[in-house]
Amino acid sequence: MHDIDEKEADVTAALASKELTAADRCDRCGAQAYIRARLATGGELLFCAHHGREHLDKLKTIAVEIDDQTARLVESTMATEL
DSSP: OHHHHHHHHHHHHHHHTOOOOTTOBOTTTOSBOOEEEEETTSOEEEEOHHHHHHTHHHHHHHEEEEEEOTHHHHHHHHHHHO
16 A cells, blocks of 8 residues: 555656646636646646636635746746847
8 A cells, every 4th residue: 555655646746846838728718827726636727827816815725736837927038038
């Protein structure tokens, strides 16, 4: 049984480190997702930066983890300004 727990931890770690891509879309509007909320039930919700901020307080009450990758937006903007 211990081996199963380790495998689940490996899968969880892999999911946690997965960068959201252009294929990941906001569940609210369909824009590119930059925020992932993992639910205790095992599902996840994806949000664009706008809707993620809008629903952040509610997400904090239902999510076991919130993966906020909105800093990539700033990095992207800075790179195009150079």
